[in-house]
Amino acid sequence: MKQKASKRSNNLNRNTWGDYIIIVIMLLVAFITLYPMYYVFLQSISDPLEVAAMNVYFYPKGFFLKSYGLLVKDSQLWHSYGYTFFYVISGTILTLFTSVTSAYVLNAPKLIGKKWLIVFLLIPMYFSGGLIPSFLLITKLGLYNTVWALVLPSSYNITYIILTKTFFSSIPYEMTESAKIDGANHYRILGQIYLPLAKPILAVVAIYTIVGIWNSWFPSLVYQPNMDIQPLQMYLRRILIEQSVDLTNIGSMQEAEAMARLKLSNSQLKYSVIILTTLPIIFVYPFFQKYFVKGVMIGSLKG
Amino acid sequence: MKRRHSREAIKENLELYSIILPAIIMIAIFSYIPLYGLLIAFQDYAPGNAIVSFSQQAGIRWVGFKHFLKFINGPYFIRIMRNTIWLSLLNIVFGFTIPVVFSLLLNEVKLNRFKKFVQTASYLPYFISMVVVAGMVLSFININGVFSKLVEVFGGTAKSYNTDPRYFSRIYTITNVWKSFGFNSILYLSAIAAVDTALYESAKLDGAKRFQLMRYITIPSIKPTMAIMLILSVGSILSSNTDLILLLYSPANYESSDVIGTYIYRLGIEGGQFSYTTAIGLLAAVINFLMVFVANKASDKFTGASLW
Numbered sequence: 001m002k003q004k005a006s007k008r009s010n011n012l013n014r015n016t017w018g019d020y021i022i023i024v025i026m027l028l029v030a031f032i033t034l035y036p037m038y039y040v041f042l043q044s045i046s047d048p049l050e051v052a053a054m055n056v057y058f059y060p061k062g063f064f065l066k067s068y069g070l071l072v073k074d075s076q077l078w079h080s081y082g083y084t085f086f087y088v089i090s091g092t093i094l095t096l097f098t099s100v101t102s103a104y105v106l107n108a109p110k111l112i113g114k115k116w117l118i119v120f121l122l123i124p125m126y127f128s129g130g131l132i133p134s135f136l137l138i139t140k141l142g143l144y145n146t147v148w149a150l151v152l153p154s155s156y157n158i159t160y161i162i163l164t165k166t167f168f169s170s171i172p173y174e175m176t177e178s179a180k181i182d183g184a185n186h187y188r189i190l191g192q193i194y195l196p197l198a199k200p201i202l203a204v205v206a207i208y209t210i211v212g213i214w215n216s217w218f219p220s221l222v223y224q225p226n227m228d229i230q231p232l233q234m235y236l237r238r239i240l241i242e243q244s245v246d247l248t249n250i251g252s253m254q255e256a257e258a259m260a261r262l263k264l265s266n267s268q269l270k271y272s273v274i275i276l277t278t279l280p281i282i283f284v285y286p287f288f289q290k291y292f293v294k295g296v297m298i299g300s301l302k303g
Numbered sequence: 304m305k306r307r308h309s310r311e312a313i314k315e316n317l318e319l320y321s322i323i324l325p326a327i328i329m330i331a332i333f334s335y336i337p338l339y340g341l342l343i344a345f346q347d348y349a350p351g352n353a354i355v356s357f358s359q360q361a362g363i364r365w366v367g368f369k370h371f372l373k374f375i376n377g378p379y380f381i382r383i384m385r386n387t388i389w390l391s392l393l394n395i396v397f398g399f400t401i402p403v404v405f406s407l408l409l410n411e412v413k414l415n416r417f418k419k420f421v422q423t424a425s426y427l428p429y430f431i432s433m434v435v436v437a438g439m440v441l442s443f444i445n446i447n448g449v450f451s452k453l454v455e456v457f458g459g460t461a462k463s464y465n466t467d468p469r470y471f472s473r474i475y476t477i478t479n480v481w482k483s484f485g486f487n488s489i490l491y492l493s494a495i496a497a498v499d500t501a502l503y504e505s506a507k508l509d510g511a512k513r514f515q516l517m518r519y520i521t522i523p524s525i526k527p528t529m530a531i532m533l534i535l536s537v538g539s540i541l542s543s544n545t546d547l548i549l550l551l552y553s554p555a556n557y558e559s560s561d562v563i564g565t566y567i568y569r570l571g572i573e574g575g576q577f578s579y580t581t582a583i584g585l586l587a588a589v590i591n592f593l594m595v596f597v598a599n600k601a602s603d604k605f606t607g608a609s610l611w
Binding site for chain 1: 308312315316318319320322323325326327329330332333334335336337338339340341343350405408409411412413414417420421423424425426427428429430431432433434435437438439441442443447449452481485513545546549550564567568571572577580581584585588592
């Protein structure tokens with residue numbers, strides 16, 4: 001028996017030419033996905049002269065953090081950072097709230113009209129009014145050009161409601177029944193029994209929502225012409241896409257002169273701003289590893 | 304069938320409905336009212352008008368299919384439809400096959416550490432925002448960018464890739480696939496991981512080679528997932544990744560980059576032609592739905608996998 005097992009593992013570990021080809025292809029894939037971000041990082045920390053001469057490809061040349069030093073003084077950057085945090089936090093709390101409450105109710109066996117509620121949830125998954133009717137609604141509600149134009153529409157996500165419902169259906173309903181015999185009402189059962197058990201699914205929904213809102217920019221483009229309340233991604237869009245903000249002008253006159261003396265180019269500042277605004281979401285990465293894949297799997301069970 | 308509910312049950316349901324009420328209200332407002340707003344596609348709507356009213360004085364002008372016909376007979380119809388469908392087809396072909404091939408190959412890697420590393424790397428782009436991705440692409444393909452530099456190193460001459468319409472579909476497809484292939488492969492990899500390893504073992508004892516294992520065990524295991532993904536992408540044939548196109552395109556390459564979504568944005572939000580653009584959006588949504596329906600039927604027949 002022992003011999004057989006070792007023979008099998010030997011067989012598994014023997015690499016053929018096919019294995020090497022696959023490893024090379026996979027190395028190439030990893031390189032293609034990681035290199036662009038690494039390149040941006042290298043440019044942001046290298047000597048401005050080397051960057052301008054396009055000499056930096058694989059390792060930093062010189063070490064120069066002045067671009068970051070100048071960017072952190074940009075009040076507009078921190079201002080939009082603050083608004084992004086506000087949108088992310090409020091949107092995530094509301095989404096968690098609507099997901100958990102709806103999922104709990106939809107799983108209650110004694111719910112009257114459950115079928116109708118499910119239909120009510122499924123219709124918007126297949127049909128939506130689209131851009132213009134949503135825009136007119138936001139305008140009519142008086143939300144246009146306010147922070148609520150971003151917060152309220154992102155207060156629910158039907159996919160996450162169904163995801164949470166699937167998760168809840170694995171919690172035995174006898175627990176609810178026995179709590180009821182002890183005199184607990186549904187509010188208490190939800191808050192004291194389901195909520196603590198729901199942590200894994202809450203993490204999944206929270207991570208999906210945080211990444212989604214952090215990276216979203218289009219609703220702001222449509223609903224918020226006022227730059228003061230726009231999130232970080234809109235600030236980035238002005239710098240990276242419209243190129244209407246010249247980063248070499250962000251500071252005072254002396255700083256502008258200092259930048260010119262240092263030959264700090266607008267493009268190097270752009271690379272630094274990319275790193276500064278992408279880092280926080282990269283910190284979510286390890287949590288993603290843990291929960292996100294699980295979320296995809298729960299979703300696919302009853303997708 | 305009608306059955307009287309006991310007082311107990313009614314009390315319990317009042318509790319339950321009070322819990323779900325906030326969600327119902329939000330969904331009713333933000334998902335259902337826009338559905339009803341679609342009616343303006345059949346009107347000459349002006350801001351401030353009512354959409355439905357029983358009074359004759361409301362000033363609603365119903366115009367039937369006027370806006371639909373205006374779009375179909377308009378000068379940009381061919382260009383927009385061609386671009387939308389072409390970009391979607393490229394996205395279906397590459398955005399669908401690359402995650403499948405990647406998952407199959409990654410599954411063949413025996414070094415677990417390395418496998419995990421490649422998979423982790425593959426979905427990093429999913430986290431990077433569309434604005435940053437588009438900004439990076441635009442700066443790389445700029446005439447002074449690193450891509451143009453590379454082209455020169457290999458003996459070519461750099462061109463203005465970001466304005467020349469001939470390059471747009473390639474730039475869009477590569478960016479889109481780069482950003483999403485890792486994320487889309489998670490589904491396949493988890494389907495492959497769920498296959499009973501005993502199946503492979505016994506096939507190996509029967510002398511099956513690597514490609515036979517792939518063909519007869521691995522691929523059948525991800526077939527239902529593949530079918531569902533294909534149905535969904537066929538169902539979005541008329542809705543391109545408008546987010547990305549709005550960031551990447553410029554008037555210089557509208558010829559090959561302007562799609563339904565961007566056209567609606569420009570004429571509707573920037574131009575205020577609400578009824579006309581709502582009609583275009585509705586038309587696209589109806590065609591998309593029909594496509595899902597047909598694809599689902601076909602899939603049900605050929606693979607047994609279906610959405611409903």
